[in-house]
Amino acid sequence: MTGPKPGQKTVLVTGYDDVHVTQHINHADTPPIVAVHPEASAIAYVLSITDKKCRLIDDHVLGLHVIATARRPEVLAELAELGMSTVALDVTDAESIKKCHDEVAKINGGKLDILVNNAALYEVDDAQPKSDRGRTHTHPALDISLPDVRATFETNVFSIMAMVQAFIDQLIAARGLIINISSLSSITPYLFGSVYCASKAAVSAYSRTLRLELAPFGVRVMVSMTGAVKSNTASQGHRILPENSLYQRVKHIFEWRLVFSQNNSTMDTATFSKRLVADSLRSERPAWLRSLFGRPDWFWYGGLARLAWYGHCLGEGVVDSVSWNKFRMPEIMKLIGEGPAQKKQK
């Protein structure tokens, strides 16, 4: 493992997944291009390709030293081989966060330039085989279990608050940047994803106020309004609609929705990641110029992000009506809603 060079900026990323690295040597005089499996954790992907040994596609990615964190040792081993510093971290465990903070301070001398809060989604039972490790929190609101909801909020929301509190000393020392990975689902009704939507809306709202509170200390807050991006998420073990669910008659739509983010204008991971890194490293401008000419406070990118942004600007009614059709509500209404025959009987 190599540490940062003197003066090199450091970035800490939570929630790395397997990166499945392969290296392609180009020419004798250029460093190898490191290709990461396209379904590796979307956001983590980018930042895995930064050190001097690796040259990604975009040169401005170079220069950052990545401190990658994950909870699985095999993932950490793979990342260490890439030249990154690696630290074990379970973002839902206070003791693990504290240990991580202290280890990171040894690596970066107590100054952290960028914290990327990327980990999300899973409620993992480590006793389960890998295929059952992660299940996206896609469930009709009527079928959720509260312990699952709490686990999702632990990972998606409370862990971010804990990470910010834990690392604020290092971020202030560097006048650093926090990047919180939110989602378009924070502003759109994402059928059968009420819990996930609520958790991401909480991330966006929290970040918006955090930005004000950290401004006096020179720490900036950026939110990624992430659209559909290729990732492991939808290929993990899937939820099953409970036998007694009121939505059994639209089970096929539930199953279609489980993989929606991977089949609808899904952006490839590299394109998304490159742009996130590029935008986060843009120069700072006054707030009113920022989204056009500098590092944006709100980063809208990924499949369907542009559509959602337009809808967001036009108003909630537009977002609701586009979502109604996008998520096949007319079909659902026909199959389980109050059809014309039932209305007549009244």
Ligand SMILES: NC(=O)c1ccc[n+]([C@@H]2O[C@H](COP(=O)([O-])OP(=O)(O)OC[C@H]3O[C@@H](n4cnc5c(N)ncnc54)[C@H](OP(=O)(O)O)[C@@H]3O)[C@@H](O)[C@H]2O)c1
């Ligand atoms: N892909 C999309 O279309 C999309 C769209 C909108 C937003 N996003 C957001 O983008 C981020 C990355 O998601 P992704 O799509 O790349 O999914 P992903 O591949 O499933 O990545 C999620 C990562 O979080 C890690 N994680 C979960 N619980 C953790 C914990 N307690 N401690 C440490 N790490 C933990 C997982 O690690 P394990 O392998 O150990 O479980 C996994 O590496 C998430 O915040 C997600 O909400 C993604």
